[in-house]
Amino acid sequence: QQQVKQSPQSLIVQKGGISIINCAYENTAFDYFPWYQQFPGKGPALLIAIRPDVSEKKEGRFTISFNKSAKQFSLHIMDSQPGDSATYFCAAVYSGGGADGLTFGKGTHLIIQP
Amino acid sequence: DAGVTQSPTHLIKTRGQHVTLRCSPISGHKSVSWYQQVLGQGPQFIFQYYEKEERGRGNFPDRFSARQFPNYSSELNVNALLLGDSALYLCASSWGRRNTEAFFGQGTRLTVV
Numbered sequence: 001q002q003q004v005k006q007s008p009q010s011l012i013v014q015k016g017g018i019s020i021i022n023c024a025y026e027n028t029a030f031d032y033f034p035w036y037q038q039f040p041g042k043g044p045a046l047l048i049a050i051r052p053d054v055s056e057k058k059e060g061r062f063t064i065s066f067n068k069s070a071k072q073f074s075l076h077i078m079d080s081q082p083g084d085s086a087t088y089f090c091a092a093v094y095s096g097g098g099a100d101g102l103t104f105g106k107g108t109h110l111i112i113q114p
Numbered sequence: 115d116a117g118v119t120q121s122p123t124h125l126i127k128t129r130g131q132h133v134t135l136r137c138s139p140i141s142g143h144k145s146v147s148w149y150q151q152v153l154g155q156g157p158q159f160i161f162q163y164y165e166k167e168e169r170g171r172g173n174f175p176d177r178f179s180a181r182q183f184p185n186y187s188s189e190l191n192v193n194a195l196l197l198g199d200s201a202l203y204l205c206a207s208s209w210g211r212r213n214t215e216a217f218f219g220q221g222t223r224l225t226v227v
Contacts, residue, residue, distance in 0.1 A: 006156075032214045043118075043204050043218035044157065089156050093213050101147050101159030101170055102206075102213050 003027055004092050006105025014113050019077040021108045023090035026071065031095035034102070035064065035075050038087045047088075048075075080112045116141070118207050118219035126225045127195050135190040135222045139207030145169075146188040147213060148180055149204040151221070157204055163188055164211045192224075200226045 005024045013019045023033075031052055036044035050057045050064040050073065057064045063076040077084055087109050091102040119138045127133050139146050145164040149157035159172035163182035182188045186207075192199055202223050206216040 032212075034214075034216075036218075041220075043220045046215065046217060049214070091156075101149070101162055101172060102157070102216060103159070104156030106156050107154075 003103050004090060004105045006090050006108060008108060009106070010109040010111070012111045012113060013080045015080065015082060017080050017112075019080045019084065019110055019112070020074055021088050021090070021110070022072065022074045023105050024070075024072045025092055027092075027094075028071070029094050030092035030103075032093040033064070033066065033073050034091050034093075035062075036089045036091060036104075038089065038107075044089060077110075080110075082112045082114050085110060085112045118205055118217055120203075120205050120219035120222050122222060123220065124223045124225075126227060128227055129195055129197060131195050132191065132193050133195060133224060135192075135203050135205075135224070137188045137190070137205030137207075137219060139186050139188070139205075140217060143207035143209050143217075144186055145208045145211060145213070146182055146186065147206045147208075147216065148188070148190045149206065149218075150174070151202040151204055153201075160190070162213065169211060195226045197226050200224060 034049035035047045038044040048059045048062045061078045066073045087107045090105045121136045147162040148160040151157040161180045162170040166182045177193045180190045202221040204221045205219045208216045
């Protein structure tokens, strides 16, 4: 059962453009939503994260937009660069006392064309 | 500061064998989690250990086990390897019990033949 749905599966953006990746979740018990960037042969690297009480968070060229009522959140990469070409994963963490780990989306393979 | 370190980086095993993967968390982090990442998919949660106790377990068979040592390093053990166990095994560390601000190692690429 996929609890975090991510789209698109792949994305091609021109250099300087805006890359947008979307995620949706069903379980309202999630309360922390990070995005990870992964290059081939490497582990995922934490990019930026948001909590549901905030509608937007920006760090450099990366922005998370969060819509709590729609249970959706998205990553925007402004002024996309070839070095941003990687696989991006959204994830979610439960607010409960148990340790269920990070629940990941299936990933988006982003290619920035020069 | 050293990040999360995993060893070995690559491993080839035969079906039915046993494997042990190792992880050293970031200094000061008390929580270690293990994930399996099959090619083309997102990581899947296997275990979390916090303060040397198992705090969570994903939907994996009993062939998978883990432990955390007094220095907070961790081992993941997989018995009776199957071809389907071939994957990138990732270790993540975080300071507290919850998996917020989790940082991943580079992973161990396990190939079962």
